[in-house]
Amino acid sequence: MKLGIAVLTLAYVLSQFYRAFLAVLSPELTAELGVSASQLSRASGIWFLAFAAMQIPVGWALDRVGPRRTAAGLLTLAGGGGAALFATAQAGWQIDLAMGLIGVGCAPVLMASYYIFARTFRPAVFATLAATLVGVGSLGNIAASVPLSWAAEAMGWRGALWALAAITAAVGAVTWFAVRDPEAADGAEDGSLLDVLKIPAFWAILPMMLVNYAPAAGLRGLWAGPYVAEFYGPQFVGTVTLIMGLAMIAGNFVYGPLDRLTGTRKGVVLGGNLMGAAVLACLWWVPVPGLWTAAAALALVGALGSSYAVGVAHGRAFVPAHLTGRGVTLLNLFSIGGVGAMQFATGPVFEAAGGGVEGYRMLFGLFALALAAGCAIYAFAPDKTD
Numbered sequence: 001m002k003l004g005i006a007v008l009t010l011a012y013v014l015s016q017f018y019r020a021f022l023a024v025l026s027p028e029l030t031a032e033l034g035v036s037a038s039q040l041s042r043a044s045g046i047w048f049l050a051f052a053a054m055q056i057p058v059g060w061a062l063d064r065v066g067p068r069r070t071a072a073g074l075l076t077l078a079g080g081g082g083a084a085l086f087a088t089a090q091a092g093w094q095i096d097l098a099m100g101l102i103g104v105g106c107a108p109v110l111m112a113s114y115y116i117f118a119r120t121f122r123p124a125v126f127a128t129l130a131a132t133l134v135g136v137g138s139l140g141n142i143a144a145s146v147p148l149s150w151a152a153e154a155m156g157w158r159g160a161l162w163a164l165a166a167i168t169a170a171v172g173a174v175t176w177f178a179v180r181d182p183e184a185a186d187g188a189e190d191g192s193l194l195d196v197l198k199i200p201a202f203w204a205i206l207p208m209m210l211v212n213y214a215p216a217a218g219l220r221g222l223w224a225g226p227y228v229a230e231f232y233g234p235q236f237v238g239t240v241t242l243i244m245g246l247a248m249i250a251g252n253f254v255y256g257p258l259d260r261l262t263g264t265r266k267g268v269v270l271g272g273n274l275m276g277a278a279v280l281a282c283l284w285w286v287p288v289p290g291l292w293t294a295a296a297a298l299a300l301v302g303a304l305g306s307s308y309a310v311g312v313a314h315g316r317a318f319v320p321a322h323l324t325g326r327g328v329t330l331l332n333l334f335s336i337g338g339v340g341a342m343q344f345a346t347g348p349v350f351e352a353a354g355g356g357v358e359g360y361r362m363l364f365g366l367f368a369l370a371l372a373a374g375c376a377i378y379a380f381a382p383d384k385t386d
Contacts, residue, residue: 016140023225048340050103062325066181067112076172079105127313131256141245204381216305251306
């Protein structure tokens with residue numbers, strides 16, 4: 001089981017990489033293929049929406065088929081194939097298709113790990129394990145900053161993508177042999193997604209899951225690159241995205257044990273996201289505050305927006321064992337789907353504001369309002385720890 005978790009963690013490193021790498025490659029893609037930041041926002045949104053749409057079938061497959069075949073098959077075929085298609089892209093629509101395939105391939109990786117955690121370990125440590133995996137997996141965020149810039153300079157962005165396609169297919173193949181399915185829960189053949197939706201607490205938790213990750217993922221995955229390049233110079237893109245990626249890793253490790261230390265999951269998630277909304281409101285007020293102030297603010301958004309694992313633990317605590325797969329994937333659907341929807345929305349919002357300073361002001365304001373709305377609904381959720 002330890003070897004299987006290690007391989008799934010490596011697969012999640014790739015998943016984190018793929019959701020963030022466009023921010024670094026955006027100058028090269030714009031120069032060679034003529035795609036704009038707005039078009040890349042759409043491609044990023046397609047990754048997240050494809051990932052989110054797969055959560056329903058992935059949840060069914062985890063409960064019925066098991067994590068080994070689910071994760072290995074999709075990562076190898078869709079993930080590796082999508083990266084290969086990206087490496088050969090000659091137009092924007094090919095990038096869109098490639099990102100969609102990669103999103104499908106990455107969709108089961110984290111949930112397979114969470115399924116194993118929920119079925120194998122004590123419920124009280126679920127949040128810590130879940131956050132630790134996300135924290136370690138977020139090394140993919142780091143790889144998608146300065147290291148990717150170096151790789152793109154050394155072998156070109158196409159060469160870097162070919163290497164990633166080979167690595168992704170190889171990790172998927174190893175997953176097939178390394179992961180072991182835990183024993184199925186009694187009644188695993190019974191129940192459906194509708195049974196999860198009948199849990200009243202979910203209706204207050206899901207809106208928070210919809211928005212809590214969207215600002216950090218949207219800024220780190222796409223907008224931070226063009227923002228820094230436009231106002232502070234392209235030479236600082238790798239550095240600022242690296243700082244934000246490190247902050248997101250640190251945030252996961254800090255959030256992980258807080259539910260056990262404080263005795264509340266709701267309070268941890270609510271407090272962190274309210275602070276994140278406040279930082280984004282400051283950026284709305286002063287969109288271009290200076291390089292290092294902006295880097296610090298983006299880092300805070302990333303760290304405070306890392307409450308995802310605690311939010312999943314909060315929702316999972318209400319789900320019966322035989323619906324574990326469908327419960328955690330529904331929470332993930334809302335989280336990743338929220339990022340995808342926001343990525344689609346941010347491009348038109350940015351352009352409608354005329355780009356530049358006012359464009360980014362509108363983006364920061366939109367993210368702040370979304371977080372505030374999610375917190376307002378989540379405030380009515382019942383708290384629950386294991």
